[in-house]
Amino acid sequence: MTTERVSAPSGDEEDPALGYYDNEDELEAFSAGEPGCEDGVLGFSHSLSGEVKPRILLMGLRRSGKSSIQKVVFHKMSPNETLFLESTNKICREDVSSSSFVSFQIWDFPGQIDFFDPTFDYEMIFRGTGALIFVIDSQDDYVEALSRLHLTVTRAYKVNPDINFEVFIHKVDGLSDDHKIEKQRDIQKRARDDLADAGLERIHLSFYLTSIYDHSIFEAFSKVVQKLIPQLPTLENLLNIFISNSGIEKAFLFDVVSKIYIATDSSPVDMQTYELCCDMIDVVIDISCIYGLADTETGLPYDKESMAIIHLNNTTVMYLKEVTKFLAMVCFLRKDNFERKGLIDYNFHCFKQAIQEVFDVRVKVQQNRKLLTNRRWSKLSLTNGGLNNPR
Numbered sequence: 001m002t003t004e005r006v007s008a009p010s011g012d013e014e015d016p017a018l019g020y021y022d023n024e025d026e027l028e029a030f031s032a033g034e035p036g037c038e039d040g041v042l043g044f045s046h047s048l049s050g051e052v053k054p055r056i057l058l059m060g061l062r063r064s065g066k067s068s069i070q071k072v073v074f075h076k077m078s079p080n081e082t083l084f085l086e087s088t089n090k091i092c093r094e095d096v097s098s099s100s101f102v103s104f105q106i107w108d109f110p111g112q113i114d115f116f117d118p119t120f121d122y123e124m125i126f127r128g129t130g131a132l133i134f135v136i137d138s139q140d141d142y143v144e145a146l147s148r149l150h151l152t153v154t155r156a157y158k159v160n161p162d163i164n165f166e167v168f169i170h171k172v173d174g175l176s177d178d179h180k181i182e183k184q185r186d187i188q189k190r191a192r193d194d195l196a197d198a199g200l201e202r203i204h205l206s207f208y209l210t211s212i213y214d215h216s217i218f219e220a221f222s223k224v225v226q227k228l229i230p231q232l233p234t235l236e237n238l239l240n241i242f243i244s245n246s247g248i249e250k251a252f253l254f255d256v257v258s259k260i261y262i263a264t265d266s267s268p269v270d271m272q273t274y275e276l277c278c279d280m281i282d283v284v285i286d287i288s289c290i291y292g293l294a295d296t297e298t299g300l301p302y303d304k305e306s307m308a309i310i311h312l313n314n315t316t317v318m319y320l321k322e323v324t325k326f327l328a329m330v331c332f333l334r335k336d337n338f339e340r341k342g343l344i345d346y347n348f349h350c351f352k353q354a355i356q357e358v359f360d361v362r363v364k365v366q367q368n369r370k371l372l373t374n375r376r377w378s379k380l381s382l383t384n385g386g387l388n389n390p391r
């Protein structure tokens, strides 16, 4: 996945598929109201181009672990290195675009920000938001975090009831299993009671137990991202058809860099299977990085030929194959069924073609949107004597 800091914000069009809306005026208003923003991190010079990306906000009290989550998941930072992260004092916006399917912006908020300062245009922020992740430090007293969560969620809901509210009960690595469950139950109950007391029980909060020291943070992020992929039901369907015709037990579609799985078939996911997939991707990428040649476009040593087969000691076979330049399919199947590898490969070929068609539709939608935007701009510049042309 390519992660980059961007200076140009995304488009202003209403996205029929995603239902998000960005607007240049709004962005500029926000920019003006947030004096601490760095150019190049939050430069809102021109937003009327390109694709609208769903926005994921990372919020929570200071030192709850927001920046660490972002660095570990999207920058491959080792968890121990996060000990040396400095406190964030500006909103950091980052574009994560690895494919048409996994493409969004992450906004990391400083913990100490006065979120409801009148100069801070929170309405604009929430209006274009797809998911709000609220991080609660489970190793700390969470009373203040809960009241902050309540305030944030209720304000955000008023502006945009379509936001997915995701609560990460974070840093659970220090807790025993019983303790984890107890904490989750307590936090969940208090948060929901607070909403019920305010007559807002219709607001749905999803809870996840997370830690950067294991795979739980990747799994939680996968679920958050999946909710923002409008093609998810189609992808799931394609995977169901693929596995039922190939004698495969479980299949995941992974983003190879972040190890976020963007879709899986409809059978339940267990953590161990997910962890094995992550380990397999690490092995493939690490070996390729050492001995392979990096693709000039993506910078990744991962291409059409990339594949791996691992025979586990319990008669299960893991099979990884490249789907697109950023995506890989990882499957689990019995050894006996792997004897029909020709059939699996043929079905995989059909699956890949179907995925390509889904991609093409999305690309067409984006191109049409771009055309429409350009037309609107040329009309605007004509009426203003050519002075308004942003280019």
Ligand SMILES: Nc1nc2c(ncn2[C@@H]2O[C@H](COP(=O)(O)OP(=O)(O)OP(=O)(O)O)[C@@H](O)[C@H]2O)c(=O)[nH]1
Pocket (backbone or CB within 6 Å): 060, 061, 062, 063, 064, 065, 066, 067, 068, 069, 079, 081, 082, 083, 084, 085, 086, 087, 088, 089, 109, 110, 111, 112, 170, 171, 172, 173, 174, 210, 211, 212, 213
């Ligand atoms: N044990 C443990 N520590 C964590 C975890 N995630 C983050 N931390 C630690 O928590 C501390 C604070 O992390 P940050 O990512 O800087 O927190 P933040 O929320 O971005 O803080 P601000 O920028 O001040 O808002 C760091 O020392 C991290 O190493 C985790 O899952 N487990």
